[in-house]
Amino acid sequence: xxxxxxxxxxxxxxxxxxxxxxxxxxxxxxxxxxxxxxxxxxxxxxxxxxxxxxxxxxxxxxxxxxxxxxxxxxxxxxxxxxxxxxxxxxxxxxxxxxxxxxxxxxxxxxxxxxxxxxxxxxxxxxxxxxxxxxxxxxxxxxxxxxxxxxxxxxxxxxxxxxxxxxxxxxxxxxxxxxxxxxxxxxxxxxxxxxxxxxxxxxxxxxxxxxxxxxxxxxxxxxxxxxxxxxxxxxxxxxxxxxxxxxxxxxxxxxxxxxxxxxxxxxxxxxxxxxxxxxxxxxxxxxxxxxxxxxxxxxxxxxxxxxxxxxxxxxxxxxxxxxxxxxxxxxxxxxxxxxxxxxxxxxxxxxxxxxxxxxxxxxxxxxxxxxxxxxxxxxxxxxxxxxxxxxxxxxxxxxxxxxxxxxxxxxxxxxxxxxxxxxxxxxxxxxxxxxxxxxxxxxxxxxxxxxxxxxxxxx
Amino acid sequence: xxxxxxxxxxxxxxxxxxxxxxxxxxxxxxxxxxxxxxxxxxxxxxxxxxxxxxxxxxxxxxxxxxxxxxxxxxxxxxxxxxxxxxxxxxxxxxxxxxxxxxxxxxxxxxxxxxxxxxxxxxxxxxxxxxxxxxxxxxxxxxxxxxxxxxxxxxxxxxxxxxxxxxxxxxxxxxxxxxxxxxxxxxxxxxxxxxxxxxxxxxxxxxxxxxxxxxxxxxxxxxxxxxxxxxxxxxxxxxxxxxxxxxxxxxxxxxxxxxxxxxxxxxxxxxxxxxxxxxxxxxxxxxxxxxxxxxxxxxxxxxxxxxxxxxxxxxxxxxxxxxxxxxxxxxxxx
Numbered sequence: 006x007x008x009x010x011x012x013x014x015x016x017x018x019x020x021x022x023x024x025x026x027x028x029x030x031x032x033x034x035x036x037x038x039x040x041x042x043x044x045x046x047x048x049x050x051x052x053x054x055x056x057x058x059x060x061x062x063x064x065x066x067x068x069x070x071x072x073x074x075x076x077x078x079x080x081x082x083x084x085x086x087x088x089x090x091x092x093x094x095x096x097x098x099x100x101x102x103x104x105x106x107x108x109x110x111x112x113x114x115x116x117x118x119x120x121x122x123x124x125x126x127x128x129x130x131x132x133x134x135x136x137x138x139x140x141x142x143x144x145x146x147x148x149x150x151x152x153x154x155x156x157x158x159x160x161x162x163x164x165x166x167x168x169x170x171x172x173x174x175x176x177x178x179x180x181x182x183x184x185x186x187x188x189x190x191x192x193x194x195x196x197x198x199x200x201x202x203x204x205x206x207x208x209x210x211x212x213x214x215x216x217x218x219x220x221x222x223x224x225x226x227x228x229x230x231x232x233x234x235x236x237x238x239x240x241x242x243x244x245x246x247x248x249x250x251x252x253x254x255x256x257x258x259x260x261x262x263x264x265x266x267x268x269x270x271x272x273x274x275x276x277x278x279x280x281x282x283x284x285x286x287x288x289x290x291x292x293x294x295x296x297x298x299x300x301x302x303x304x305x306x307x308x309x310x311x312x313x314x315x316x317x318x319x320x321x322x323x324x325x326x327x328x329x330x331x332x333x334x335x336x337x338x339x340x341x342x343x344x345x346x347x348x349x350x351x352x353x354x355x356x357x358x359x360x361x362x363x364x365x366x367x368x369x370x371x372x373x374x375x376x377x378x379x380x381x382x383x384x385x386x387x388x389x390x391x392x393x394x395x396x397x398x399x400x401x402x403x404x405x406x407x408x409x410x411x412x413x414x415x416x417x418x419x420x421x422x423x424x425x426x427x428x429x430x431x432x433x434x435x436x437x438x439x440x441x442x443x444x445x446x447x448x449x450x451x452x453x454x455x456x457x458x459x460x461x462x463x
Numbered sequence: 464x465x466x467x468x469x470x471x472x473x474x475x476x477x478x479x480x481x482x483x484x485x486x487x488x489x490x491x492x493x494x495x496x497x498x499x500x501x502x503x504x505x506x507x508x509x510x511x512x513x514x515x516x517x518x519x520x521x522x523x524x525x526x527x528x529x530x531x532x533x534x535x536x537x538x539x540x541x542x543x544x545x546x547x548x549x550x551x552x553x554x555x556x557x558x559x560x561x562x563x564x565x566x567x568x569x570x571x572x573x574x575x576x577x578x579x580x581x582x583x584x585x586x587x588x589x590x591x592x593x594x595x596x597x598x599x600x601x602x603x604x605x606x607x608x609x610x611x612x613x614x615x616x617x618x619x620x621x622x623x624x625x626x627x628x629x630x631x632x633x634x635x636x637x638x639x640x641x642x643x644x645x646x647x648x649x650x651x652x653x654x655x656x657x658x659x660x661x662x663x664x665x666x667x668x669x670x671x672x673x674x675x676x677x678x679x680x681x682x683x684x685x686x687x688x689x690x691x692x693x694x695x696x697x698x699x700x701x702x703x704x705x706x707x708x709x710x711x712x713x714x715x716x717x718x719x720x721x722x723x724x725x726x727x728x729x730x731x732x733x734x735x736x737x738x739x740x741x742x743x744x745x746x747x748x749x750x751x752x753x754x755x756x757x758x759x760x761x762x763x764x765x766x767x768x769x770x771x772x773x774x775x776x777x778x779x780x781x782x783x784x785x786x787x788x789x790x791x792x793x794x795x796x
Contacts, residue, residue, distance in 0.1 A: 392733075
């Protein structure tokens, strides 16, 4: 049986489905250690971490250099050994400058004293979760939600753990290569996560374009009846959390709720790998597998790099650009963020860096909706993008919400299929901002009136 | 250092599918080709001449309008050519060329461009043009020539030239089965407007559109099935139900309307349930007009009437959003 959901799109061409052929047979290559790493204090969703080192300090590989700034936060670790060169705002992949710790590599790669293997079996659940928290593990699929928060809020509510190895974003093959070359990390991590969360149902969900990785996984899961391998239909956004849960379990995460409300906890493959590496080697999150691809890249590759490595080094390792790029992307082409500089560092959620030389996004000057309805068939949330666009433009916010504006996951399926080339997702982001602003204004007004009424009472 | 001078920053997604408005319209034109070939075979080269005149007129009027209001020309999206073919398909082959030009003028300028151009019109431009020509030149619009009559390529058709014939619909109007055999009707060897006669060619075009995913099956299936079911349940006169139904389904503009006109993106609902309701509505109105109306044919007016209801239908048929059924169930508990 192949698992799937309703809606979605099939990016790619007949000869190259998902545009993955440039890298899906390329083994992971370790990139030479960079001269310096730039580690932003925000590589996760939640409060920024607080630096605990200062300029001039000597740090070791895996040493904590910034502590979590709250419950929903994650610490940052040195990803090379060396000297702290600067603690200052640097350009972040989100487009703004973010406080970052710059470490000059001394080339020794000297592990920190805190890095030692753990005896998973003899640890209590609290100790295990703390061990994951202190390793700075976050969702490596791109959303970078701190993993310990997901585990803690899911224990008792979840009966299923799903490893998200769909990798539905076009071009990206880093998860594919990890599954194929190091399945023991993923399966080991899944077993640990299933133990911690106390579930009897642990699923590795993989899109069918990665069948070469199946035998390795099947061999490793054979001795544990909790573990299952689910092949998924190749369709974008199969790896979106809600669609993945729906495909694997038939459940729908209620609108505005979390996956735990559908009894599921979903972890990225590399997150599971990070959990495994933390317990077996003690090493916190210091590296990432990044697919470097796209029509402008001379020699596309899957690279294993230290977090904080500047993108320019990855481009160098791939033979530079064969044509001047007109689009640089951190992440996949569907939801990745466009960049304008190569100085930005690889962060915890970076699974790909793409450079396009051609007219991949096919922009047009004055797009006109022809109401073809293709966006409706493509929407994995079963919304009405055509009307969300109309109402959004008219600032008719109530009707926009009624058509599903706030349920939009911004996967880009509608904009991908749109024959008129309307930038639907950009338009929806604007409208969402307006809705939020309106709701905040209404709340502020209500609060002010309440305060006034109370003051009058007194 | 790398050359980043060409780099642009935009919102995601950063790749797009190959199909655009132009390629979709080109697919519709390709799908109309079989019907055009049959029309040329059945009615002679004059059918092709009228079609080309209509297409050129539509393109010229759209260009002139864009020039006047200072818009970039939109002819490149090819939608005006689809309108052009459909306007020609909706007139008898004996119609004079100037009437088709006036039809194009009305369809493009009044129905389409004055409402804002592609995507903004609330009526199908070709059907609007047909209604306009019907109201203005009813005689010319209802003069039928028998298949394979030798008509001049351009000139006016005099009554002596026209080997006039009755369309199958006229017989059906009187509750009598037409003389034409069902096979003639299926292949298009009967009287009628240029593009409507051959069910086979129109269905072939429809299958092409389905295969290319230009249209979904919702509207044509709902429309044709509704007509089939209603005519089967309520035959007029003393005839076999099945034969009556088949003649009704194969005659007039039903196939052309259901496959190519009711599926016009701009003037049909976008929700799947809405499309089915739209198709059923068109079907009921068509049979109603054929049975009780003053005219033998009701396809064009049915679709025009349903066109005006599209926004209301869409609004009433919002699909269930992902993650909402659970909420309702919980509230009910």
